[in-house]
Structure formats: structure tokens, C-alpha cells
Amino acid sequence: MNLQLAGKKALITGGSRGIGKAIARQLALEGVECTICSRTESTLRETAEHLSKETGGKIHPIVADLTKADSIEALVEKAAAAMGGIDILVNNGARVSGGEPEDFHNVKDELILKDFEEKYLGYFRCMRSVVPHMKKNNWGRIINMSGMAARTASSVSAGARNASVVHLTKAAAQELGKFGINVNAIYPTTTYTETVAERISSKEKRDVEGKKNAIGRLVTADEIAYVAIFLASPLSVSITGDVISATGGKGDAVYY
Numbered sequence: 001m002n003l004q005l006a007g008k009k010a011l012i013t014g015g016s017r018g019i020g021k022a023i024a025r026q027l028a029l030e031g032v033e034c035t036i037c038s039r040t041e042s043t044l045r046e047t048a049e050h051l052s053k054e055t056g057g058k059i060h061p062i063v064a065d066l067t068k069a070d071s072i073e074a075l076v077e078k079a080a081a082a083m084g085g086i087d088i089l090v091n092n093g094a095r096v097s098g099g100e101p102e103d104f105h106n107v108k109d110e111l112i113l114k115d116f117e118e119k120y121l122g123y124f125r126c127m128r129s130v131v132p133h134m135k136k137n138n139w140g141r142i143i144n145m146s147g148m149a150a151r152t153a154s155s156v157s158a159g160a161r162n163a164s165v166v167h168l169t170k171a172a173a174q175e176l177g178k179f180g181i182n183v184n185a186i187y188p189t190t191t192y193t194e195t196v197a198e199r200i201s202s203k204e205k206r207d208v209e210g211k212k213n214a215i216g217r218l219v220t221a222d223e224i225a226y227v228a229i230f231l232a233s234p235l236s237v238s239i240t241g242d243v244i245s246a247t248g249g250k251g252d253a254v255y256y
Helices: 018-029 041-055 069-083 109-137 156-179 194-199 203-210 221-231
Strands: 009-013 033-038 059-063 088-091 140-145 181-187 243-245
Touching: 009 018, 009 069, 009 109, 018 033, 018 041, 018 088, 018 221, 033 041, 033 069, 041 059, 059 069, 069 109, 088 109, 109 140, 109 156, 109 181, 140 156, 140 221, 156 181, 181 221
Parallel strands: 009 033, 009 088, 033 059, 088 140, 140 181, 181 243
Antiparallel strands: none
16 A cells, blocks of 8 residues: 655654654655654664664654753754655654552652653644644644553553543644644554563563453554554545554453
8 A cells, every 4th residue: 555655754753762763664664754853862863874774764863852842842943944844743752651650649749740741741842833834735644642541540640641642632633634734643552662671571571461462462663653654644634633542452441
């Protein structure tokens, strides 16, 4: 299937590792010029060089801090200048849950505030900054990486920030549809990435986690990327303001 992505310009936040890196790779393989960002310059440049050699595409690395409004504005300005515009935004830059307690009794106020500043407000600022560039062409795609914690009641901070991203996604889709801009979110759950490999170093433990999914294993970063690049394509025009669960069939709840 031709996804009709060749020649598009994409900005992927949190693009130096994991899901963001996988999405940048798949977009580049489809002929999309990409800008990736993260806070760590050495890792970012290494990833950009690797992806460029692997895909033959243009990958621009730009250092940015998504908790700071001026850094986001500079990121978007530099990305648009480097690529000659922005057609696609993938909001992926946020911490991976699991490093700090998030249960009711132990979650810290500072973590909740940091999560909303980085994920909800960071995503919103990125969206607000790229929309003028998309309006110029009366076309755009915004994909927000949320998280399955929004549908569970265990992690207070992760659940709240991920649910808020879905609300933001729907609100933005309602506002931006008339400009040809679609906005969607993706729910991954525990995904096999470099970070998960570091945290769950035992194959036995990864297998136990994977058996919670209907497919019997963990979903990979590349498999999340396949969903994202379809949502980024012109072929996804009928889907907007929605959230796609890409968890490998985790859980037994039914959603109507």
C-alpha cells in the first residue's frame, strides 16, 4: 500500500530512542524528511546519523526541552526552517513510567506537576506551535502518544496525564478539522524498547509481562510505529479525534 507520505515533513519529539526513534525510522523509509528532538545532544546526533544512513533520508537533530515554552518555540522554528515546513507532528517526548512510585499513598505532588508540565502542556505547546505551518497547506497530521495507564486505576500520575492527552486530542481535532488537520492519539502499553530492556533485563520477566497480552508477547516499538505512520498518512483522513489502542490485546475490558 502506498501511504502517500513521500515528500512530507515531520517533527518527532522524543525521537532519539524507543518509540520515537522507531517512528522516525518508518517515516523516513516512506520518504518523509524528519526532525527529531531530545534533551541529550550526543544521543540525538548519533541517532540522526544512524537513521540517515539506514534509510537514506534526511534526519535533522535539534536539542529541545519540552518543559520550556521558549525551547519548544525555537524547536518548531528551527525544524520548519530546516525542512521548509512541517506537515506531521508526533508528540512522544515524555518520561516512561516505572521509575518512581505512582500509587495513591506514595506518589509525590512534584511528579504529578512535572508530568503535566512535560506531557500535557508540552504536547499542547508543540501542537499550538506547528499548527500555523500546517494551515499554510490546509493539511496536517498530529499523533499524540498517550498510554494505556489512562484506562487503568493503578498509576495515579501516569493515568491522569495520559487521560488528559486524549481529551486534548479530541478538543484539538474539533478545532482543527476545518483546516485539513487530523489529530489522533495512540495507547501503547509496556512496549519493548531500550528502556524496557534495561528495566526488565530478565527474558523470563519480559515473557511474563508479554503473556498478559492476547498476542502472547510484548509489542515492539516498530509495531507501534506502523500504527503511527498510517495515522500520519493522507489515507487516515476518516480517523480524527480518536485514540487507537496498540497494546497487543492487553486486558479483558470491552470498550464500546
